Amino acid sequence: xxxxxxxxxxxxxxxxxxxxxxxxxxxxxxxxxxxxxxxxxxxxxxxxxxxxxxxxxxxxxxxxxxxxxxxxxxxxxxxxxxxxxxxxxxxxxxxxxxxxxxxxxxxxxxxxxxxxxxxxxxxxxxxxxxxxxxxxxxxxxxxxxxxxxxxxxxxxxxxxxxxxxxxxxxxxxxxxxxxxxxxxxxxxxxxxxxxxxxxxxxxxxxxxxxxxxxxxxxxxxxxxxxxxxxxxxxxxxxxxxxxxxxxxxxxxxxxxxxxxxxxxxxxxxxxxxxxxxxxxxxxxxxxxxxxxxxxxxxxxxxxxxxxxxxxxxxxxxxxxxxxxxxxxxxxxxxxxxx
Amino acid sequence: xxxxxxxxxxxxxxxxxxxxxxxxxxxxxxxxxxxxxxxxxxxxxxxxxxxxxxxxxxxxxxxxxxxxxxxxxxxxxxxxxxxxxxxxxxxxxxxxxxxxxxxxxxxxxxxxxxxxxxxxxxxxxxxxxxxxxxxxxxxxxxxxxxxxxxxxxxxxxxxxxxxxxxxxxxxxxxxxxxxxxxxxxxxxxxxxxxxxxxxxxxxxxxxxxxxxxxxxxxxxxxxxxxxxxxxxxxxxxxxxxxxxxxxxxxxxxxxxxxxxxxx
Numbered sequence: 003x004x005x006x007x008x009x010x011x012x013x014x015x016x017x018x019x020x021x022x023x024x025x026x027x028x029x030x031x032x033x034x035x036x037x038x039x040x041x042x043x044x045x046x047x048x049x050x051x052x053x054x055x056x057x058x059x060x061x062x063x064x065x066x067x068x069x070x071x072x073x074x075x076x077x078x079x080x081x082x083x084x085x086x087x088x089x090x091x092x093x094x095x096x097x098x099x100x101x102x103x104x105x106x107x108x109x110x111x112x113x114x115x116x117x118x119x120x121x122x123x124x125x126x127x128x129x130x131x132x133x134x135x136x137x138x139x140x141x142x143x144x145x146x147x148x149x150x151x152x153x154x155x156x157x158x159x160x161x162x163x164x165x166x167x168x169x170x171x172x173x174x175x176x177x178x179x180x181x182x183x184x185x186x187x188x189x190x191x192x193x194x195x196x197x198x199x200x201x202x203x204x205x206x207x208x209x210x211x212x213x214x215x216x217x218x219x220x221x222x223x224x225x226x227x228x229x230x231x232x233x234x235x236x237x238x239x240x241x242x243x244x245x246x247x248x249x250x251x252x253x254x255x256x257x258x259x260x261x262x263x264x265x266x267x268x269x270x271x272x273x274x275x276x277x278x279x280x281x282x283x284x285x286x287x288x289x290x291x292x293x294x295x296x297x298x299x300x301x302x303x304x305x306x307x308x309x310x311x312x313x314x315x316x317x318x319x320x321x322x323x324x325x326x327x328x329x330x331x332x333x334x335x336x337x338x339x340x
Numbered sequence: 341x342x343x344x345x346x347x348x349x350x351x352x353x354x355x356x357x358x359x360x361x362x363x364x365x366x367x368x369x370x371x372x373x374x375x376x377x378x379x380x381x382x383x384x385x386x387x388x389x390x391x392x393x394x395x396x397x398x399x400x401x402x403x404x405x406x407x408x409x410x411x412x413x414x415x416x417x418x419x420x421x422x423x424x425x426x427x428x429x430x431x432x433x434x435x436x437x438x439x440x441x442x443x444x445x446x447x448x449x450x451x452x453x454x455x456x457x458x459x460x461x462x463x464x465x466x467x468x469x470x471x472x473x474x475x476x477x478x479x480x481x482x483x484x485x486x487x488x489x490x491x492x493x494x495x496x497x498x499x500x501x502x503x504x505x506x507x508x509x510x511x512x513x514x515x516x517x518x519x520x521x522x523x524x525x526x527x528x529x530x531x532x533x534x535x536x537x538x539x540x541x542x543x544x545x546x547x548x549x550x551x552x553x554x555x556x557x558x559x560x561x562x563x564x565x566x567x568x569x570x571x572x573x574x575x576x577x578x579x580x581x582x583x584x585x586x587x588x589x590x591x592x593x594x595x596x597x598x599x600x601x602x603x
Contacts, residue, residue, distance in 0.1 A: 060414030162521025
């Protein structure tokens with residue numbers, strides 16, 4: 003295949019497909035084993051400095067905040083993060099100095115809430131490097147290639163643009179149609195963490211919402227930490243196997259954390275805690291504010307239940323449930339007038 | 341601001357832009373929407389002239405009847421009473437395969453060919469402002485048959501000769517540019533909506549062309565607020581105005597908190 007042009011972005015997380023298969027053969031057990039552990043254990047066991055990490059869900063929807071806070075608490079450093087519509091998850095990890103390299107599809111923003119003061123400051127001051135650009139479909143298909151065990155996926159996105167030029171993709175002449183085609187390289191994160199609605203002790207997980215990229219991400223990550231709203235009996239999984247979004251043999255750790263994606267949304271359970279997000283967006287305008295936030299919500303507690311108490315406890319959680327089901331009106335405490 | 345209805349206090353700019361956005365969309369077509377005004381415009385279209393508008397969100401929400409404005413294009417509202425709640429692989433594959441009629445995006449900077457920038461302002465290596473990047477925008481613009489772009493603040497700063505970073509493809513360097521790059525045939529920018537008027541693209545030159553002006557806005561304002569020359573046809577229409585019912589839907593049903601539309 004004739005290569006027409008090559009992106010100048012750094013190629014993150016790519017492995018030769020045979021090497022990737024060998025890694026799976028050696029490291030991913032097919033035995034049904036109890037993989038439950040604490041967030042603390044999971045992070046210290048599976049996440050190392052300089053790892054390439056990826057967060058499931060979609061930015062501030064179904065995000066594993068329990069793992070993210072634990073990464074901050076354990077002061078992991080020099081992590082590279084997949085900016086695959088990474089919003090609150092990425093902002094807080096970049097803002098606190100855990101992540102200093104990003105491959106960006108959508109990063110440094112909070113969608114309707116505006117740009118992210120903390121992670122933007124880190125990028126604009128050179129403390130965090132964007133090592134490559136990509137699009138959302140591009141990231142999605144990096145996981146797809148990896149989960150399929152192939153070196154790349156051909157696609158018709160990013161062609162002719164700077165996003166493509168600054169990506170790690172290569173444009174080649176398609177041997178079938180003769181037209182230029184964009185080859186999106188496989189990506190295998192060292193670790194991914196995904197929050198789910200329910201899971202058994204072995205890691206068989208159900209997700210009652212859109213999967214976003216998690217079908218592919220769960221299957222291509224070298225290590226996978228599942229955090230779950232509840233642990234259920236294996237019998238429940240076997241009764242409706244068509245509902246299993248993630249099978250046990252790709253999972254390395256199962257952590258039970260009710261409300262574990264607060265202040266983000268858990269679809270069908272609880273909505274965003276806009277007051278908390280507004281507090282972060284306000285405080286993170288300065289490095290001192292970031293420290294204040296971390297001291298208040300991360301370093302002063304060592305488990306998620308105590309953190310939830312700090313955030314307003316049962317009263318707040320009941321309110322967030324009502325918001326999810328449209329029984330409370332929208333609020334936007336972060337909204338700027340004008 | 342010379343827009344008549346705003347001077348008269350009938351509506352604000354964002355309400356008007358949402359209405360104009362809705363008016364561009366057609367019933368029984370699909371639209372792939374970005375955050376903010378594109379969602380609001382699609383909701384209004386669905387609640388007025390286009391009840392059969394198929395709204396698609398990149399993260400997997402397909403065919404919802406949106407109950408309120410989603411903050412994120414991946415939250416549960418995006419498949420409320422939906423047809424399907426699937427995945428990004430599904431929506432992006434469907435898009436690439438030709439199921440998307442309209443893509444609908446916001447932008448920070450645009451050039452005469454409808455190429456848009458949402459990545460950096462300034463130098464790429466050490467940017468003055470780091471913006472979020474492509475997100476799904478490059479994909480939508482690569483795959484949708486017709487791309488609609490909203491830029492609420494047309495000025496010499498946003499209508500530029502060269503975008504600081506070509507995040508998302510318009511007609512690239514002009515006629516034939518998309519085909520040469522390998523992008524899908526019969527795709528590209530279709531309408532641009534700003535605070536002054538509605539634009540399209542000249543069929544031959546692929547350059548931005550004025551289609552209609554908002555009531556009270558002059559052609560001089562259009563020219564003054566651009567770094568590049570905008571093609572002005574002999575006949576320029578006047579854009580329609582929202583009805584009381586349109587405004588009521590926007591204010592009471594879609595964004596009662598005024599998050600995007602303001603109060």
